[in-house]
Amino acid sequence: MGADRARVRGSYDTVAEEYLGRIGDELAHKAVDRALLGVVVEEAAGGVVADLGCGPGHVAGWLTGRGAEVVGVDLSPRMVGLARREQPRAAFRTGDLLALPAADGEFAAAVALYSVIHLEPEELAPAFAEMRRVLRPGGVLLVSFHLGTEVRRMREWWGHPVDVDFHFLESDTVAERLAGAGFTVEVRMERAALPEEAPTRRGYLLARRTA
Template identity: 60%
Template sequence: MNHDDTRQGYDTVAESYAARFRDELAAKPLDCALLASIIEQTAPDAPVADLGCGPGHIAAWLSEKGLKSVGIDLSAAMVSTGRREHPNVEFREGDLLELPAADGEFGSAIAFYSIIHLAPSELPRAFAEVRRTLRPEGLFLVAFHVGTHVRHLDEWWGHKVNIDFQFFEPAHIADLLEAAGFKVEMRMDRVHHPDEVETRRAYLLARRRA
């Protein structure tokens, strides 16, 4: 995957993305329930990381529920939009392959549809980085599109982009998480909502081994 193309693409659509997804959790009770399970199992003094946070609407939701949240995104424009719209959230610009965070900084982490911009060969490094930044027994909730193919966009909401979306099989992601030092505790998949792109979506909840 070309990270520069991904960064530039999200920089281009940042404002449109924020407008379209600002209130998406209101129509996604299942996502909210999974995020609530993260809240219940994260120590009050431990920040939660939203990896590939986009404009920060999920990080803001977590913050509103009482957790300190840190949004990390590759796109400078997404980070700028997030800081403007959600001043209660800390934002950092950074890559999943080299997270701008200290060892053991986070009590938990989520990555909703951000690993889809990594090549399969990059996943072990990304998961090792997530493990590094989590406290022992910290939780990691990851969501992605199910499949083995790559979907390409050269136009997105009227903007020219050059972005690839890599789909993954849940069993493969689970194996990689286990190899990276996690214990997978939950696997789930669902169909798309009526207003979503027509894909199957998978969720895995994994716990960092001590």
């Protein structure tokens, strides 16, 4: 694991409990996110959904509550431990977006909500290639991210010392990387921040793995 990935892992290990307390119920006030996740559940048609960058498992918990079988993957062992504790109906694995701990075509669908923002620009393409590898042909992938071109490095997060970069992304850039990895983008959305969120615009792409 490179130094950048180690910084991300260490930072999320540090804030894991605080993150769960502050973010664990965020879907309660995110109607757009719930609607898109509902599309993913329907598209999976009873197959397994991967939650890539699952954090403490709150999205996985929402998905299992709608009847989906879910496997969450996160770089942070502490986050995975919390997810296993909080969401016993889902399965969780420690792993990297650049080398997913999953078999070829294992998943019917996948979500990657605000997880690709911690990748370096040159890592987007290989990460999307990995996501394509673990999806079955025709499987869908929902990606969300903060819109923009800046990079924010956080040294403190909720009073905890961290060292993690947040890469804001443009929808066109993400769509191009997805297309290059073998996806067809079918839905593109943007929205403003909700009062409960950090004040950034949000981007969503729903893409389908080509055969």
